[in-house]
Amino acid sequence: MQILVTRRRLLLALVATGASAAAGAAWTLTADNKSFLAEYLQRLLPNIRFAPGALEDFAADYLAYTSPDRVANIQKLSWIARLIGQRGLDLVLGGNAKVRRFQRTTVSILLVSTDYFSNPDTDEPASYIGLLPDCGRNPFAEFD
Amino acid sequence: MRFLQPKDTEKHWDLVVIGSGFGSLFFVHKYLARRPKDQVLILEWGRHNTVNWQFENRANSEIPPEVTYRDKGVRKKWDFTIGLGGSTNSWWALSPRMHPADFRLQSLYGKGVDWPVSYDDLVPYYSEAEEIMTVAGPDDLGSVYPHSVGYPQPPHRLTTVDRLVKAAMPDAHFAIPSARLSRPLGSRGSCCSDASCNLCPTGAKYTALEGMTSLLSHPNVSICVEARVRRLEVQAGAVHSATFTSGDRDHETRGDLFVLGANAIHSPFILQQSGLGGGVVGRYLGEKLLAIAEAKLDGLQHFDGGTGTTAINVSRLDGPHRRERGSAVFLFENNFRYFGLRLEHGRWREILPIVIYIEDVLQKDSGVFDEGGEFPVVRFAGFSDYAINGLNGAVAALPEILKPLPVDDIQFRTILPTLGHVQGTLRMGTSAENSVVDGGQVHHRIRNLVVVGTSVFPTTGSANIALTAAALSLRAADRL
Numbered sequence: 001m002q003i004l005v006t007r008r009r010l011l012l013a014l015v016a017t018g019a020s021a022a023a024g025a026a027w028t029l030t031a032d033n034k035s036f037l038a039e040y041l042q043r044l045l046p047n048i049r050f051a052p053g054a055l056e057d058f059a060a061d062y063l064a065y066t067s068p069d070r071v072a073n074i075q076k077l078s079w080i081a082r083l084i085g086q087r088g089l090d091l092v093l094g095g096n097a098k099v100r101r102f103q104r105t106t107v108s109i110l111l112v113s114t115d116y117f118s119n120p121d122t123d124e125p126a127s128y129i130g131l132l133p134d135c136g137r138n139p140f141a142e143f144d
Numbered sequence: 145m146r147f148l149q150p151k152d153t154e155k156h157w158d159l160v161v162i163g164s165g166f167g168s169l170f171f172v173h174k175y176l177a178r179r180p181k182d183q184v185l186i187l188e189w190g191r192h193n194t195v196n197w198q199f200e201n202r203a204n205s206e207i208p209p210e211v212t213y214r215d216k217g218v219r220k221k222w223d224f225t226i227g228l229g230g231s232t233n234s235w236w237a238l239s240p241r242m243h244p245a246d247f248r249l250q251s252l253y254g255k256g257v258d259w260p261v262s263y264d265d266l267v268p269y270y271s272e273a274e275e276i277m278t279v280a281g282p283d284d285l286g287s288v289y290p291h292s293v294g295y296p297q298p299p300h301r302l303t304t305v306d307r308l309v310k311a312a313m314p315d316a317h318f319a320i321p322s323a324r325l326s327r328p329l330g331s332r333g334s335c336c337s338d339a340s341c342n343l344c345p346t347g348a349k350y351t352a353l354e355g356m357t358s359l360l361s362h363p364n365v366s367i368c369v370e371a372r373v374r375r376l377e378v379q380a381g382a383v384h385s386a387t388f389t390s391g392d393r394d395h396e397t398r399g400d401l402f403v404l405g406a407n408a409i410h411s412p413f414i415l416q417q418s419g420l421g422g423g424v425v426g427r428y429l430g431e432k433l434l435a436i437a438e439a440k441l442d443g444l445q446h447f448d449g450g451t452g453t454t455a456i457n458v459s460r461l462d463g464p465h466r467r468e469r470g471s472a473v474f475l476f477e478n479n480f481r482y483f484g485l486r487l488e489h490g491r492w493r494e495i496l497p498i499v500i501y502i503e504d505v506l507q508k509d510s511g512v513f514d515e516g517g518e519f520p521v522v523r524f525a526g527f528s529d530y531a532i533n534g535l536n537g538a539v540a541a542l543p544e545i546l547k548p549l550p551v552d553d554i555q556f557r558t559i560l561p562t563l564g565h566v567q568g569t570l571r572m573g574t575s576a577e578n579s580v581v582d583g584g585q586v587h588h589r590i591r592n593l594v595v596v597g598t599s600v601f602p603t604t605g606s607a608n609i610a611l612t613a614a615a616l617s618l619r620a621a622d623r624l
Binding site: 045046047048071101103104105106107108109111137138140141142143144 | 214298300301326334336337338339340443445446447448449450452478479480481484485487489492493
């Protein structure tokens with residue numbers, strides 16, 4: 001692995017963090033976000049079967065709970081998906097680091113908000129338990 | 145707790161304390177142990193936000209830090225908590241000591257300055273602070289932090305990843321000391337490894353509201369919240385009174401001794417507003433650089449430890465490299481809050497997040513300034529080349545550190561906007577020319593004014609700062 005962090009790169013990263021948050025404020029939540037997010041998550045997890053309504057329930061809670069900046073970014077993805085479809089979205093933004101981070105953190109929050117990890121051997125579809133707001137919840141932790 | 149209305153504070157106190165975070169409360173703890181009959185007033189800008197309030201509002205304070213200063217330099221966040229207990233509410237409770245060499249950076253490596261306090265000076269106070277905070281930690285850290293002879297609580301369970309690295313480098317990889325209980329204690333539960341430590345769900349984390357109730361409820365301690373101190377009045381070379389705003393009124397309270405422990409942005413501003421600026425007051429603002437990397441693991445399941453951050457790797461903590469680049473420590477994360485689990489089906493846990501702290505050399509051009517407004521102006525010149533070099537060195541060291549693990553790939557991820565370790569603006573030193581306070585944290589000229597908290601740190605080191613701030617306060621109160 002080779003990475004060189006330059007002073008300029010660091011400053012740009014710090015500025016970009018603030019600029020991204022400011023731009024997000026211009027967007028608003030719409031009801032379409034829920035169905036978009038549910039479909040988007042199922043596409044990211046093609047091998048997991050969810051109970052009927054589980055993804056929609058999670059998406060509703062997640063959108064109600066998550067930060068305005070993040071909701072605004074979901075709105076942007078939703079708009080792009082409307083234009084080019086979810087597959088197009090994957091092609092256009094699949095390699096984007098910010099989108100990748102969004103995918104990983106949101107999938108993590110979803111999975112720890114279901115019984116997926118607590119019933120690893122079951123054939124039953126994963127049920128939504130309730131939103132654990134940050135993706136730091138660790139169902140794998142062990143204690144002495 | 146004895147809360148006073150602002151008008152009821154307008155009298156003479158033995159000790160007036162401004163701010164109620166680590167620096168202030170550990171000072172009061174030791175002060176009252178030595179002077180149990182003295183009357184103490186704590187003035188806190190923020191409110192008393194109870195634990196329940198903090199949970200219901202998912203915040204530690206109703207005052208976001210960024211509305212309390214104007215940022216005019218390189219854009220950068222600065223994080224702190226305004227409210228009773230200060231940053232004890234929001235911290236993540238990681239509690240390693242600073243390294244002995246951190247106090248002698250100039251002598252050993254020709255960088256920054258030496259502290260007027262040595263590691264050995266702080267040893268008894270480190271131990272006392274660890275005891276008060278009921279720190280959980282290992283018993284083998286004495287090789288890194290001399291005279292560290294064990295902790296009040298056993299360490300949190302290491303991950304499988306940690307055990308492999310520990311076996312390969314036993315003198316460099318340790319369970320990280322943390323002020324999160326590994327065993328239940330009284331009404332406080334043990335850590336649930338939730339990694340949402342700013343709002344600890346079990347009470348495992350040491351906070352003022354959970355762990356200092358006896359101090360805050362001491363019969364000689366009075367507290368006035370929503371009291372923003374604006375200035376100190378100096379007469380005949382001593383602070384005579386503090387003026388604070390509450391609501392739309394100003395109030396004045398008098399005292400024999402004043403302790404300034406707001407934070408490293410607002411403490412210097414109070415001095416500047418008091419006509420006590422100039423020199424290096426407000427200068428040398430900075431903090432460590434915070435970066436994150438990830439290692440993709442091949443078949444090794446991670447996240448099986450007992451707390452959110454399980455280990456500290458000190459293999460790049462000290463050495464000749466500090467002549468050229470900042471010290472670094474690597475925190476092995478047992479949580480996936482930054483970047484999530486892996487997306488590949490069934491390989492969710494095959495990822496290791498690593499947080500890296502990088503030392504910086506504080507620069508005089510960075511600082512807090514009074515430019516005539518309601519709030520201080522912050523001008524940050526950016527991280528120095530010393531920190532950037534330190535980051536590059538740390539990232540380059542990762543393959544060696546992670547050699548004991550089955551690693552597919554290591555990726556540098558990002559630099560985060562703030563570590564919440566704001567420091568440097570009222571630095572301690574040997575004279576009024578190079579510093580604001582002396583080694584006892586007493587103002588060089590105003591001898592009844594003590595400055596506590598991280599604003600007195602003249603260098604950053606690469607460790608978390610709260611334990612050292614607490615130990616310094618215990619010492620400062622002990623020396624009066």
